[in-house]
Amino acid sequence: MARNPELEAxxxxxxxxxxxxxxxxxxxxxxxxxxxxxxxxxxxxxxxxSRLFMEITAEAFHDFKLARRKEERARISRxx
Amino acid sequence: xxVQTDDIPASKLAQWQAVGLILDQNxxxxxxxRYGRLQEVISWFKAIDLFRRAEMERLIERKPTxxxxxxxxxxxxxxxxxxxxxxxxxxxxxGLPRNQPGIKLSDIEATLEELYDTQAEWHGSxxxxxxxxxxxxxxxxPKS
Numbered sequence: 001m002a003r004n005p006e007l008e009a010x011x012x013x014x015x016x017x018x019x020x021x022x023x024x025x026x027x028x029x030x031x032x033x034x035x036x037x038x039x040x041x042x043x044x045x046x047x048x049x050s051r052l053f054m055e056i057t058a059e060a061f062h063d064f065k066l067a068r069r070k071e072e073r074a075r076i077s078r079x080x
Numbered sequence: 081x082x083v084q085t086d087d088i089p090a091s092k093l094a095q096w097q098a099v100g101l102i103l104d105q106n107x108x109x110x111x112x113x114r115y116g117r118l119q120e121v122i123s124w125f126k127a128i129d130l131f132r133r134a135e136m137e138r139l140i141e142r143k144p145t146x147x148x149x150x151x152x153x154x155x156x157x158x159x160x161x162x163x164x165x166x167x168x169x170x171x172x173x174x175g176l177p178r179n180q181p182g183i184k185l186s187d188i189e190a191t192l193e194e195l196y197d198t199q200a201e202w203h204g205s206x207x208x209x210x211x212x213x214x215x216x217x218x219x220x221x222p223k224s
Contacts, residue, residue, distance in 0.1 A: 023181055058201040
């Protein structure tokens with residue numbers, strides 16, 4: 001799944017936020033916000049909100065999560 | 081709390097029903113003031129974990145039915161409302177005491193933002209065409 005590396009970093013940061021321990025949420029959120037704001041600035045879409053950005057990248061995020069889930073299942077079946 | 085469904089058998093909705101049961105139990109515990117503030121926060125995080133599992137299995141690993149989307153929207157809204165209530169109460173009462181899992185008020189705020197993001201992701205108002213056009217503008221199109 002080769003994609004824009006900026007997008008990949010954002011999807012990873014978002015995945016990390018959803019899957020991290022509760023005590024790590026603040027830190028993960030800060031990293032995600034930093035990456036999203038950088039992507040919006042770079043694209044000249046400064047007026048786009050971070051929330052709208054999440055909506056725009058929804059399908060990419062679903063694909064990302066599904067790929068991670070498959071990797072996880074493959075890893076577990078190798079261990080068995 | 082229940083959601084009306086008519087397109088799939090109840091046995092297929094077990095994961096969503098489990099989320100609903102946990103949310104109901106959390107609400108009862110809260111009303112009875114059975115546990116302290118930290119336990120309320122921990123229960124909220126556990127309900128989110130269960131919700132994420134149902135989301136993965138019902139919405140991402142397969143094509144979601146209208147009932148799946150309905151349940152998702154309902155429980156997500158309930159989790160957001162519960163998070164907002166927790167935050168309000170904690171702010172009024174001097175925050176969260178130091179605790180063994182290391183959860184801070186800012187962690188609850190960050191999690192609530194995460195849930196709002198999920199709401200936009202699944203239940204936002206943009207059309208697929210508009211999403212695709214904006215995606216292309218930001219990333220110059222998906223490179224696959």
